[in-house]
Amino acid sequence: MRLVQLLPVVPEERFEQAIDLEWPIEGLEPLSFVLGRLMEPLAAHLDRRGRGAAVLHVQLHLVTRTVHERTLELPTPIREARALRTLALLDLESHPPDAAIDRVCVAVEPTPSRDLQYSLPTRPRPLPSREQISTLMARLTALMGDGRCGSPAVVNSWEPGAFEMNAFDPGSGTPDKPQRHRGTERNALHRVPVRGSERTKESHEGLCASESPWPVGPTSVSSAAPAVALRRFRHPVPARVRVEQGRPVSVGGTVTQCAGPWRTAGNWWTDETWDRDEWDVTLSDGAAYRVFRDRRTDTWFVEGVVD
Amino acid sequence: MTGLDAGLQDGLPRGQLSEVVGARSSGRTTLLLQILAAATHRGEIAALVDTFDQLDVSSGMSAGIALDRLLWVRGHAISRSQVVGVGSRSRPSNPGPEALVDRLIERALRAFHLVLQSGGFGLAALDLADAPLAALNRLPFMTWLRLQRAVEGSETACVLIVPRPLARSDGGVTLSLDGCTQWAGVPERSRRLTGMDVTARVVSPRRRVDGTVTIHATAQSDVVSAFRRTSHGPAEAGHYGNAIGSAPACGS
Numbered sequence: 001m002r003l004v005q006l007l008p009v010v011p012e013e014r015f016e017q018a019i020d021l022e023w024p025i026e027g028l029e030p031l032s033f034v035l036g037r038l039m040e041p042l043a044a045h046l047d048r049r050g051r052g053a054a055v056l057h058v059q060l061h062l063v064t065r066t067v068h069e070r071t072l073e074l075p076t077p078i079r080e081a082r083a084l085r086t087l088a089l090l091d092l093e094s095h096p097p098d099a100a101i102d103r104v105c106v107a108v109e110p111t112p113s114r115d116l117q118y119s120l121p122t123r124p125r126p127l128p129s130r131e132q133i134s135t136l137m138a139r140l141t142a143l144m145g146d147g148r149c150g151s152p153a154v155v156n157s158w159e160p161g162a163f164e165m166n167a168f169d170p171g172s173g174t175p176d177k178p179q180r181h182r183g184t185e186r187n188a189l190h191r192v193p194v195r196g197s198e199r200t201k202e203s204h205e206g207l208c209a210s211e212s213p214w215p216v217g218p219t220s221v222s223s224a225a226p227a228v229a230l231r232r233f234r235h236p237v238p239a240r241v242r243v244e245q246g247r248p249v250s251v252g253g254t255v256t257q258c259a260g261p262w263r264t265a266g267n268w269w270t271d272e273t274w275d276r277d278e279w280d281v282t283l284s285d286g287a288a289y290r291v292f293r294d295r296r297t298d299t300w301f302v303e304g305v306v307d
Numbered sequence: 308m309t310g311l312d313a314g315l316q317d318g319l320p321r322g323q324l325s326e327v328v329g330a331r332s333s334g335r336t337t338l339l340l341q342i343l344a345a346a347t348h349r350g351e352i353a354a355l356v357d358t359f360d361q362l363d364v365s366s367g368m369s370a371g372i373a374l375d376r377l378l379w380v381r382g383h384a385i386s387r388s389q390v391v392g393v394g395s396r397s398r399p400s401n402p403g404p405e406a407l408v409d410r411l412i413e414r415a416l417r418a419f420h421l422v423l424q425s426g427g428f429g430l431a432a433l434d435l436a437d438a439p440l441a442a443l444n445r446l447p448f449m450t451w452l453r454l455q456r457a458v459e460g461s462e463t464a465c466v467l468i469v470p471r472p473l474a475r476s477d478g479g480v481t482l483s484l485d486g487c488t489q490w491a492g493v494p495e496r497s498r499r500l501t502g503m504d505v506t507a508r509v510v511s512p513r514r515r516v517d518g519t520v521t522i523h524a525t526a527q528s529d530v531v532s533a534f535r536r537t538s539h540g541p542a543e544a545g546h547y548g549n550a551i552g553s554a555p556a557c558g559s
């Protein structure tokens with residue numbers, strides 16, 4: 001006779017809550033109370049099991065017999081009812097249902113909760129928690145729109161002004177090693193995009209980074225030269241430029257100094273090609289601009305202000 | 308930046324509203340990026356609310372900003388086509404450019420308020436440098452008082468980049484900038500823009516660090532800067548938190 005060990009099978013726990021409303025509700029304010037009522041037992045359930053919500057599903061059954069469903073991937077496991085409700089509401093502000101609601105269902109995909117070890121501080125100042133950051137990002141996204149908030153990043157391209165937006169996640173970075181580019185004089189004015197292989201570690205001291213306590217004396221700081229910055233017009237402004245002997249002499253005002261041209265071209269194999277001659281000019285009022293002539297259309301634009 | 312750092316003595320104060328004032332090509336963006344770079348270099352996180360979406364990312368990287376520690380809140384750039392299209396005869400119900408600019412500024416202020424309320428940022432900057440003066444004048448003065456209230460008592464150094472002095476709080480500083488571009492090369496074909504001389508006037512009655520400093524922001528030559536005090540004695544070591552400078556504030 002073969003003995004088989006009997007093991008109890010535990011059914012997979014489901015973390016969801018639902019409520020049927022006696023009267024359909026419209027608007028986010030009454031929905032906020034309903035969500036709060038659903039999230040509290042859900043958060044308590046997660047807490048009992050030592051789990052956190054990794055993905056939040058909100059299903060709104062509408063009076064039109066359709067289901068308005070939203071799914072939020074949370075940046076970190078959360079089991080605070082208030083934070084979950086706020087995140088759901090902020091998402092629904094951006095994507096509201098188009099009819100009244102008569103049933104609300106909330107479900108989460110659980111994951112082991114995040115364990116934090118509180119130890120002696122290793123940073124000069126503590127960073128905000130991920131819950132705080134995710135709530136802030138949700139609020140800012142609801143206010144400014146999708147893709148308008150995050151961390152900027154340079155891209156591997158020679159295209160002037162190219163960049164990309166990443167999710168803001170300061171905890172994943174290496175704080176003491178900022179990416180710093182030591183370039184040539186032209187590079188300092190960002191004529192040439194930064195290449196990854198040219199990034200070097202450089203101590204950043206001076207005005208805003210001295211480590212010595214009060215008072216900050218001249219001996220405690222280095223004399224690193226700041227790079228002159230460009231204030232970029234995201235949409236280059238068309239300009240009326242008068243050219244004499246191949247050089248711009250008037251760009252809305254009299255040109256007192258000018259340098260160029262620097263020719264750049266790229267992406268000729270795609271529709272997003274560029275081909276232009278760039279100039280640095282100073283006008284009679286003292287302001288310095290970067291202007292360029294689009295060689296394909298022979299039109300002039302102001303790209304930004306040297307500031 | 309050495310001279311300015313020495314002039315400010317304790318850096319930009321935390322929990323106070325400071326401002327960087329200047330016209331175009333006065334060096335205000337260069338200074339802003341240096342401040343952001345210093346904050347991120349210290350391991351703090353910084354926020355920039357960019358009202359008209361004018362940050363040049365490669366400039367920020369050249370300044371030394373740890374980009375992954377910078378929260379960039381981008382407003383909307385106003386293109387010429389938008390300005391022309393809005394308020395045109397074909398769409399008379401649309402607001403004019405004036406209302407559009409007002410709306411963008413209001414939205415940026417709300418975003419800035421959210422950042423300040425969330426806390427945890429070492430530095431928060433609001434870029435209103437290219438905002439029309441008329442639009443800034445239309446803002447109720449309570450706007451700046453609200454910002455002061457939001458930042459008071461926090462560990463955040465709050466900086467406004469504005470075309471004219473608007474909102475320095477009692478313990479904050481005003482850096483009034485004036486810039487002059489530097490050129491090199493005598494023949495026209497070898498002419499090039501090499502950098503900028505920035506003169507910063509520091510105004511801070513409470514902290515008594517008033518003075519003027521000249522910064523030679525060139526890419527290759529050494530920086531020569533000196534702080535010339537114009538009034539008052541040395542600043543008193545008070546309860547102001549540090550900001551640009553690094554050091555933890557007394558009691559923080």
